[in-house]
Amino acid sequence: MSEGRSEHAQSRRSPRRRSGRQGNSSRPQQRVEEPIVAEHFESTLPEGPLPSFAELGLADALIKSLVANEITEPFPIQAATLPDAMAGKDILGRGQTGSGKTLAFGLAMLTRLASGRSMPHKPRGLILVPTRELAMQVETALMPHARSLGLWCRVVVGGTSFPRQIEHLRRGVDLLIATPGRLSDHVRQGTCDLGSVEITALDEADQMADMGFMPQVRAILDLTPQDGQRLLFSATLDGDVDKLVRQYLHSPVTHSVAPSTASVTTMEHHLLFVSAEDKQNVVTEVAAREGRTIMFVRTKHHVDRLAKKLRSVGVAAGALHGGKAQSARTRVLGEFREGTTPVLIATDVAARGIHVDDVSLVVHVDPPADPKDYLHRAGRTARAGQSGTVVTLVTHDQRRAVQGMAQRAGIRPESTKVRPGDDDLVRITGARTPSGEPLIEREKPARRSGGSGGRRFGAPAAGGGRGEYRGGSGRRTEGGGEFRGGPRRSERTEGGRGFGRPERSSAGRPRRAPQH
Template identity: 70%
Template structure:
């Protein structure tokens, strides 16, 4: 007799025992190429020993660069042989020159109008500008032209630039796709393509455009791809567009946390704004990360109200405003930058000594990329996260996934420990004037064809359509001196 504790077999409607479905076997986790090669151990090396042209080495020397960083020493020799290269290095490790120098060194002859020979795809306008600024003086030594095409700037000016011929084109995917569709850029003669921050392009939803662009580039061209991770779609890019790539993995994403001090500062909601104001008033460059563009604008306004030179950077600002704010931060005329994630990988500025997460980021990748704005190129830095009581558990889970061990300290605005960790001090309290907006150049002088605002009286009425006769009558009366019929007033009589 079976034990009373045995579970009876489940039966279907006919009374027969149900058949158990075979359990699917757990699929083994696919190892990425970065995991397979492990960490590449490469020491810094003189640029002169990497096989670069002498003119390029002299240009580097004139710019104060004689020794290549490890990521450059590892990847440049392989790239100069024409091999596809897949690289990973922590932020600030020198990836721009790792792909930029081979693109310049292997260029033969000048590009024809609207047909670049080298292409660099990046996720943000800021990163495009910084890549272009890094490569321009080096390209000049070789008689080559490096230019950028990004959104937020004059399309027609970019057309004029492309028509003059661009040897290495640095572009964001969306704007380059616009040029290709308009017939103002042809990718059929691109010999070498570099993708920088490929994982961020995936996170931002750019990969469909990236695939569309890579399908237009000759299949036998060289590919140089740099990414912190090979998650999902990035791995598909590697499989589809790279041929037997040489892989160099100098550091996993979590390795960058080792050169930083990480702090979890427990604050009350009522003290939080005062704590932020005191941190922002410290000496040195500080970047504060927030989640939304509205929060960035509000926080920057509050900081300026207590005497802190602060500027807000986010995707909702016009490109000329974003450029001005970054220039002010680089020149130290603005000491605190309040930014959204648009700047997490687009800002490459040395001497940022403190990064503040105003709210704990939900994604460990966001934490690492934001934190990477400090401790660049071998220097040290501090990363603090302000955590309220209801955020403790979420921060702990995120920090564990990011491989971060943060020192936890409960702080009040005037605590000595807050000053020791961040350099916080009392702000002046004298309100600062809002930054002056740069006057927009008229659309005609920029070569843009923007629709002109209709003259008063010709806008579409609520009933639909426009009424050009109203202005015509008024203009005729003005010419002849005839009295005009008074307009009907909507105000109560």
């Protein structure tokens, strides 16, 4: 064993002394004094050939599980972060979307949790994510590797059965994957105790800040042990994320494998100038192309309207936004992944964290509001070294704003004026004329009284529930938020509530979940 490997082996034990003290939400945890700025977040790509998973120190059981899932070599962000994370150090990480961040923090967490056992309602590891879809994706990525070590990871998110989540927590969860809103519900109701959390990961921290989750995130971190390990991954380090790093990370080791701009060499960027009159026909021809395509629009209403329009002319398009029930969102994403629905129309609820292989084209039907939104949407293509194209449709009145946004995003797009049927439109996007034969719409289930997927405190949903709740005058918002009755706010906007007055149980007695 080389000297460097020997030092690494010795460093596998956490340098921290675990006092067993619980976090204290009444006293801020000021832990980092030096300023954290984006300029200091430099690339830390390992030099030379990347080490193997075995050389990084992963257990044989994990390596076999990775091979069984056709993962044989680490990505750069994994090679950079795994040694420090497994050594117990706090990590501040950044990598372009699709760079393998989930396994970068997930494998380290599983390694550190492998030797212990969780007690009822007391998870030992915690992953916080901004959206339901990302939580489920993280569970899918980590579950087979957790099982190889005899560990259990579970998801706690809105839109799914609260009683079933209680039962999972009661049986013991080693690694809990959660959105801040639903985890706050469990903490308030006493069904989840965070005092035994040894290691916490925050994925897409900047998106959680954008969605107003920071008060909840801070309240959650205050309830974890002060000497616990923290891993934070974010595309940017400004504003609330910078404050979070200063307050909760202890001498973090920074790792980055990509700048926070869209300078991915395998990604092409285009501005397509269209007239307002031609825009709909251009969108239709682009949607009729071969291959997986994601089209982003601004509002839920526009998503539904465009998907219906495309299906009426023979394009198999699915609609995804925060106003849909979780079961519908899961079904649409599943069909998109399988390729039975090759076109996904979405709001920004799908702009980050959703990994679908072989998305070759991203279309900004409605130009994004700012550079960050552009980069997050664009990141749905050209993932993990694949190639992809990003197209923004620009009408005359949008030209100046979109060109300025592109410059701030750090891209130099090719600008082309197009009309329906143009050779340039075909060259850039693969556009073609749709069949014109309407697709048969699915029969929609009967709508329950009071709306579907809503929430009424103190009473189960009609018909037994399935984790869906009725809400009075509540409303849905984007971002995967829960639908809360009355004056309560959604999961996306309830960030300022912290852990206030406990809510009444939203369902009756817990139903038994299948045995592990």
